[in-house]
Amino acid sequence: MEMREITYRQALNEALAEELERDQNVFLMGEEVAQYNGAYKISQGLLERFGPKRIIDAPIAEAGFAGIGIGAAMVGLRPIIEFMSFSFSLVAFDQVANNAPNMLTMSGGQFHCPIVFRGINGPAHQLGATHMHATENLYSNFAGLKVVVPSTPRDAKGLLKAAVRDDNPVLVMEVELLYGSKGLVEPPMPEFDLVLPLGKASVPREGNDLTILSYGRTVAYAHKAAEALEKEHGIHAEVVDLRSIKPLDTETIFASVAKTHRVVVAEQCRPFCGIASELTFQIQEHIFDELDAPVARVSMEEIPVPYSEVLEHAMLPSPEKIIAAGRKVCGV
Amino acid sequence: MSKKVNKEAELKMLYDMLVIRRFEEKAQQQYQMQKIGGFLHLYIGQEAVAVGSVAATRPDDYMITAYRDHGHALARGMGMNEAMAEIFGKATGCSKGLGGSMHYFDKARNMMGGHAIVGGHVPLGAGFAFAARYRGEDRISLCYMGDGAINIGAFHEALNMAALWRLPAIFICENNQFAMGTAATRSNHLKEIADRGAGYNMKSVVIDGMDVREVRDKIAEIATAIRKEPEPYWVECRTYRYRGHSMSDPGTYRTKEELEKHKKDDPITNFSSVLIKEGLLTDEEFKKMDAEIKALASESVKFAESSPDPDVAKLHDYTFVENDPNYQPIATTPDVRGQNPFSCTFSV
Ligand SMILES: Cc1ncc(C[n+]2csc(CCOP(=O)(O)OP(=O)(O)O)c2C)c(N)n1
Numbered sequence: 001m002e003m004r005e006i007t008y009r010q011a012l013n014e015a016l017a018e019e020l021e022r023d024q025n026v027f028l029m030g031e032e033v034a035q036y037n038g039a040y041k042i043s044q045g046l047l048e049r050f051g052p053k054r055i056i057d058a059p060i061a062e063a064g065f066a067g068i069g070i071g072a073a074m075v076g077l078r079p080i081i082e083f084m085s086f087s088f089s090l091v092a093f094d095q096v097a098n099n100a101p102n103m104l105t106m107s108g109g110q111f112h113c114p115i116v117f118r119g120i121n122g123p124a125h126q127l128g129a130t131h132m133h134a135t136e137n138l139y140s141n142f143a144g145l146k147v148v149v150p151s152t153p154r155d156a157k158g159l160l161k162a163a164v165r166d167d168n169p170v171l172v173m174e175v176e177l178l179y180g181s182k183g184l185v186e187p188p189m190p191e192f193d194l195v196l197p198l199g200k201a202s203v204p205r206e207g208n209d210l211t212i213l214s215y216g217r218t219v220a221y222a223h224k225a226a227e228a229l230e231k232e233h234g235i236h237a238e239v240v241d242l243r244s245i246k247p248l249d250t251e252t253i254f255a256s257v258a259k260t261h262r263v264v265v266a267e268q269c270r271p272f273c274g275i276a277s278e279l280t281f282q283i284q285e286h287i288f289d290e291l292d293a294p295v296a297r298v299s300m301e302e303i304p305v306p307y308s309e310v311l312e313h314a315m316l317p318s319p320e321k322i323i324a325a326g327r328k329v330c331g332v
Numbered sequence: 333m334s335k336k337v338n339k340e341a342e343l344k345m346l347y348d349m350l351v352i353r354r355f356e357e358k359a360q361q362q363y364q365m366q367k368i369g370g371f372l373h374l375y376i377g378q379e380a381v382a383v384g385s386v387a388a389t390r391p392d393d394y395m396i397t398a399y400r401d402h403g404h405a406l407a408r409g410m411g412m413n414e415a416m417a418e419i420f421g422k423a424t425g426c427s428k429g430l431g432g433s434m435h436y437f438d439k440a441r442n443m444m445g446g447h448a449i450v451g452g453h454v455p456l457g458a459g460f461a462f463a464a465r466y467r468g469e470d471r472i473s474l475c476y477m478g479d480g481a482i483n484i485g486a487f488h489e490a491l492n493m494a495a496l497w498r499l500p501a502i503f504i505c506e507n508n509q510f511a512m513g514t515a516a517t518r519s520n521h522l523k524e525i526a527d528r529g530a531g532y533n534m535k536s537v538v539i540d541g542m543d544v545r546e547v548r549d550k551i552a553e554i555a556t557a558i559r560k561e562p563e564p565y566w567v568e569c570r571t572y573r574y575r576g577h578s579m580s581d582p583g584t585y586r587t588k589e590e591l592e593k594h595k596k597d598d599p600i601t602n603f604s605s606v607l608i609k610e611g612l613l614t615d616e617e618f619k620k621m622d623a624e625i626k627a628l629a630s631e632s633v634k635f636a637e638s639s640p641d642p643d644v645a646k647l648h649d650y651t652f653v654e655n656d657p658n659y660q661p662i663a664t665t666p667d668v669r670g671q672n673p674f675s676c677t678f679s680v
């Protein structure tokens with residue numbers, strides 16, 4: 001089987017096309033997804049191929065179309081709802097956080113909600129305070145939602161396809177700044193059906209001295225930092241890509257920490273009640289004795305995102321900040 | 333025009349529209365030269381709406397709009413320098429480089445912001461009117477939005493309450509016929525945007541948004557009326573944007589012919605020829621005015637480029653007021669008991 005190099009964007013596009021092809025109940029709804037081929041061109045060509053019944057342009061009404069998706073899911077359809085950005089999902093917060101994840105419980109198991117919400121999430125470039133929310137920690141705090149954050153084209157495709165087939169509400173949080181990035185992916189259907197399990201982390205770089213727990217946008221930063229730490233300080237860092245925030249693959253995380261005994265968490269979101277808080281708690285709860293140093297974290301600064309490029313750079317996570325955290329944790 | 337024409341006021345409207353046009357052409361050029369980042373949404377083609385409505389109202393009236401906000405701020409008198417510096421993300425910008433193109437704020441001019449979440453600012457616009465009515469002031473609120481903003485929950489909630497509580501707000505829908513690539517006709521079941529007002533039992537007016545005099549005169553009429561007897565109005569200004577939705581939009585959803593047709597209805601060209609025909613302006617003077625404004629626009633780029641970046645040491649200054657070195661509490665509401673012109677009561 002020949003792997004191909006495709007972009008993160010193409011990978012998502014293939015995932016959508018393959019799931020639309022496989023199951024007549026799957027449809028894609030959102031702003032500009034059909035005639036415009038997607039604000040970020042993720043749905044390129046889908047209207048032409050699947051027609052206006054399956055690829056549906058909605059008015060700017062996030063609460064409305066998110067809720068229409070949930071209702072349709074409760075009675076047997078399998079909606080994929082595109083938020084042009086998860087920042088706009090805040091307008092639909094009641095639907096995503098209050099309706100979708102509660103349905104199974106409230107109905108005593110009578111109704112479940114097989115729906116996918118997807119779109120860009122987290123840091124981009126100079127979009128300012130309202131357009132760059134990293135919402136992964138926010139939504140992970142609601143019981144009943146699954147949250148995945150792919151960082152490679154292969155993960156993007158495999159996780160999105162898995163999300164469509166999952167019978168729970170799943171949020172697929174894409175990284176705008178990775179849309180153009182390339183990676184190796186198996187051939188498309190019918191040759192290969194790439195479905196990755198939700199809740200399984202990967203270890204794209206191995207090392208014995210330090211574990212960098214990363215996801216989404218921060219994975220590439222972690223790699224950069226690991227290279228620099230090795231070259232300049234002889235520190236061999238292992239990079240763990242969480243891929244799924246919820247469910248969380250503690251097995252892979254703990255195995256890495258038990259090997260390296262030192263941890264930096266690189267999160268996209270802010271530190272307070274963030275992903276690092278949870279990871280660090282779980283590490284200390286379960287394998288406290290394995291730690292040789294306090295866990296360090298790299299996050300957004302605890303401020304709204306400023307527009308200025310200089311300030312933005314200072315407030316967002318970066319390879320430099322991960323290097324500094326790694327050195328601190330390793331005492332060099 | 334039957335009314336006596338105030339030459340100075342007419343020329344000012346032309347001047348202000350030209351300021352917006354030339355400023356944005358410069359901004360577009362700077363964006364294309366990659367000197368600025370983020371999103372840039374140009375107002376070119378719609379200038380008459382902001383300029384006409386500002387000319388019709390008072391400087392102490394509130395104004396709020398969406399992210400296509402350069403025109404509104406400039407019409408209110410913001411200088412090109414601070415406007416350009418904001419897009420460059422500089423400390424001298426109107427929002428100190430923290431807001432960017434989509435978030436122009438100018439407290440001194442009661443410009444209450446550009447806002448980037450579609451429809452999210454509409455309740456705020458009603459809120460300014462609420463405060464004015466609460467305090468017994470005769471100020472009004474101008475709340476601008478795009479045709480794409482009228483399908484979002486916040487819009488409906490705000491308009492209903494504005495009507496219910498008779499808030500002195502003018503909700504101005506700048507119908508430029510598209511929300512990104514979606515024609516208004518593809519997202520509204522009601523054919524006429526103006527008819528939306530009926531759903532809230534709100535008076536509605538349609539205005540030719542390419543005609544600055546019509547905008548001014550009709551908004552002035554409404555403003556006068558609601559200053560006396562507060563109530564909200566729903567206004568549809570029919571207009572057109574000449575540029576893409578933002579700089580990354582190739583605009584394939586409309587034909588070249590359609591665009592050219594609307595460009596022939598240009599608010600600036602039309603108004604300048606009217607003024608020339610009426611003898612209020614010569615061709616010579618118009619050219620001079622334009623050259624002067626172009627020079628100011630170029631100047632604003634120099635100003636922005638030579639301005640300092642915001643200080644990284646001040647990164648945390650604006651998250652909480654306690655950290656803001658220039659923080660000043662808002663003056664408390666003056667005692668207006670016994671002098672409330674609206675005998676304000678918010679009950680139905
Ligand atoms: C809640 C929300 N959803 C989506 C977007 C993305 N978006 C930005 S502008 C826009 C189109 C708005 O069109 P319109 O209201 O007509 O204003 P115009 O751009 O024509 O001035 C969209 C969908 C957003 N900013 N906020």
Ligand SMILES: [Mg+2]
Pocket residue numbers: 478479480506507508509510511512
């Ligand atoms: Mg519009």
